[in-house]
Amino acid sequence: xxxIVFYNLNHIGDxxxxxxxxxxxxxxxxxxxxxxxxxxxDSFIKNRPNISRINKEEFNNRYSKELHSGVSPENLINNNxxxxxxxxxxxxxxxxxxxxxxxxxxxxxxxxxxxxxGHADFDLGAAFEGWKKLMLDVKxxxxxxxxxxxxxxxxxxxxxxxxxxxxxxxxxxxxxxxIIFIFNYKPRSGRINIDTRNRLIESLINNxxxxxxxxxxxxxxxxxxxxxxxxxxxxxxxxxxxxYIWDIICHCKKIVILPxxxxxxxxxxxxxxxxxxxxxxQGDSYIPKLNNNIxxxxxxxxxxxxxx
Numbered sequence: 001x002x003x004i005v006f007y008n009l010n011h012i013g014d015x016x017x018x019x020x021x022x023x024x025x026x027x028x029x030x031x032x033x034x035x036x037x038x039x040x041x042d043s044f045i046k047n048r049p050n051i052s053r054i055n056k057e058e059f060n061n062r063y064s065k066e067l068h069s070g071v072s073p074e075n076l077i078n079n080n081x082x083x084x085x086x087x088x089x090x091x092x093x094x095x096x097x098x099x100x101x102x103x104x105x106x107x108x109x110x111x112x113x114x115x116x117x118g119h120a121d122f123d124l125g126a127a128f129e130g131w132k133k134l135m136l137d138v139k140x141x142x143x144x145x146x147x148x149x150x151x152x153x154x155x156x157x158x159x160x161x162x163x164x165x166x167x168x169x170x171x172x173x174x175x176x177x178x179i180i181f182i183f184n185y186k187p188r189s190g191r192i193n194i195d196t197r198n199r200l201i202e203s204l205i206n207n208x209x210x211x212x213x214x215x216x217x218x219x220x221x222x223x224x225x226x227x228x229x230x231x232x233x234x235x236x237x238x239x240x241x242x243x244y245i246w247d248i249i250c251h252c253k254k255i256v257i258l259p260x261x262x263x264x265x266x267x268x269x270x271x272x273x274x275x276x277x278x279x280x281x282q283g284d285s286y287i288p289k290l291n292n293n294i295x296x297x298x299x300x301x302x303x304x305x306x307x308x
Contacts (some may be wrong), residue, residue, distance in 0.1 A: 001142070001144065001222070002097065002104050002105060002106045002142060003033060003034075003035055003104065003106070003140075004032065004033075004035070004101060004106050004108060004195055005035040005036065005037060005054055005103045005104070005105045005106065005107050005108065005137070006018070006022050006033070006034065006035070006036040006037075006106055006108050006112045007014070007037040007038070007054075007085065007108070007110065008038050008039070008041075008109070008147040009039060009082075009085060009090065009091045009111065009263075009270045010039075010091075010111050010112075011039075011040070011108075011188050011261050012041055012189050012239060012242070012260075012261040012262045012263075012265065013041055013119065013121065013122050013260070013261015013262070014110075014112055014122075014240075014261060015038045015039075015040065015041035015044060015110075015113060016041060016044055016117050016159070016239075016242050016267075017112065017121075017122055017123075017127060017260065018111075018112070018127075018157065019030050019041065019044035019159055020124070020158060020267075021127065022034075022036065022045060022051075023044075023045065023046045023130045023158040024148070024150075024158065025135070025146075025147075025148055025161065026046065026048050026050060026051045027046070027048065027158075028149060029050070029146060029147050030048075030049075030050055031050070031207050032050060032066050032144070032146065033050050033051075034051040034052075035051065035052055035053070035054040035057065035105070036051060036052075036053060036054065037053065037054050037085070038307065039082065039237070040199060040237040040238070041237075041239045042059070042237070042238040043160060043163065043238045043239050043240040043241070043243065044159050044160070044164075044239065046158060046159075046161060046162055047065075047162045048239075050051065052153065054081060054100075055075070055079055055080070055081040058079035058081065058260050059079070059206065059237075060079075060238050061237050061238050062236065062237070063080060063234075063235055063236065063237060065308070066194075071079055076115065077206060081100070082220060084100060085248065085307050086215075089107070090107060092110070092114075092216050093107070093109055093114070093115075094109050094114040094115040094116040094117065094137075095107070095108055095109075095116070095134075095137060095138065095256055096136070097295060098143070104136065106141065106142065107256070107267065108134065108138065110160075112127065112130075115134050116130065116134045116137060117130035117131060117133070117134050118130050120212065120289070122261065122264060122286070122289060122290070122291075122293070123269075123289050123291055123293070124292075124293045125293070125296055126201065128150055128208075131148070131150075132148065132150070135148040151305035157267075157268050157270075157297065158268075159267075159268045160168065160240075160268050161268075162204045162244040163240065164245045165242055166231075166243075166244040166247040166248055167247075168252075169247060173251045174250065175253070176249070176251035176252050177206075177251060177253055178209050178253060179209050179210070179211050179225070179228070179252045179253065180204055180208050180209070180210050180211070180252065180253065180254040180255075180256065181210075181211045181212075181213070181249040181252045181254070181255045181256065182200075182201060182204070182210060182213065182256040183211050183225070183255075183256065183257050183258050183260065183263035184197070184201070184212045184214060184236065185213055185214065185235070185258070185260055185262050185263065186260075187258070187259065187260040187261075188260075190259055190260065192258055192259060192260075192282050193235070194281060195197065196281075196282060197281065197282065198218070198259070200256070200281055200308070201219060203251065204256075205219070205221055205224060207221050208223065208248070209223055209225070210223055210224050210225070210226070211225040211226070211227055211249075212224060212225070212226050212227065212254070213228070213263075214226065214227065214228045214235070215228055216230055227245065227248075227249075231244070231248065233245070235262075239262075239265070239308035242262060242265045246265065246266050246268075246269045247269075250272040250273055251267060252277070253277070254277060254279060254281050255277055255279070256280075256281055256308055257278060257279070257281070257282070257305075258280070258281055258282060258283060258284030259282055259286055260304060263292065265307055266278070267294070267297050269302075270289060270297055270298045270301050270303055271298070271302075273301075273303045274302070275302040275303055275304055276306070277303070278303065278304075278305050278306070279305070279306050280305055280306070280307055280308065281307075284305075284307050285304075287305050287307060288304070290305045291304055
């Protein structure tokens with residue numbers, strides 16, 4: 001049988017959303033072997049015996065410091081398989097059967113804008129139908145019974161479940177309750193107004209204890225903490241740092257996210273979040289979509305994204 005490869009050449013938010021579906025398909029088809037390739041986000045894929053990274057020997061779980069400027073990670077993490085995908089323009093395909101290293105593969109693009117999946121970015125509801133169409137096409141091409149069952153109220157909280165939570169002691173949790181956390185990661189595929197973002201940070205620093213996701217020299221201040229330095233947790237291509245961020249900041253009094261996929265990786269953590277806790281800056285148009293995702297994951301939650 002041809003090997004099935006899920007791949008995504010895009011950024012963190014897109015890989016995070018597609019991982020919900022990949023994990024579901026892998027679990028529902030334990031007798032079929034899968035591969036995957038993400039530029040970043042390996043920790044989103046559950047550790048199961050029937051799925052593995054296609055180029056595991058080439059994987060380097062380190063970024064250069066330049067990543068903090070918003071540079072795309074494909075310019076920093078180089079390997080032969082990535083070159084193969086880019087040279088053959090796989091980013092624009094949906095399904096392609098081809099040989100790589102003398103092995104036949106069926107490559108499935110999980111990018112939200114790929115021709116068959118084709119849904120708006122970070123939109124779980126719209127993704128349902130796209131993934132159903134993709135799996136029907138795969139069944140036809142391979143002539144195999146591939147199960148993809150999206151039952152009502154299916155459990156999509158299937159990301160990061162292989163890793164232990166980052167635990168704070170009682171004193172640390174108490175201190176976090178006074179903090180406003182701000183995701184200051186710069187977007188790699190979208191754009192934000194950095195000056196406007198900086199003014200927001202400066203206004204919040206005046207009367208609050210603020211923690212930024214990563215160090216920025218201009219905000220060295222007695223009222224500012226830097227998550228990466230305080231907890232010694234740096235961004236890594238496997239994105240496990242994002243799990244630990246949400247394990248910790250769910251104790252903060254307020255969390256400010258930006259229109260960047262890395263700051264939207266909280267859907268697996270809804271049970272530990274509260275209403276009036278998450279606010280979005282420069283992303284008002286995404287609020288309905290994010291809140292719809294939240295309701296799809298947990299219809300009983302009170303968590304709602306608001307603007308700041």
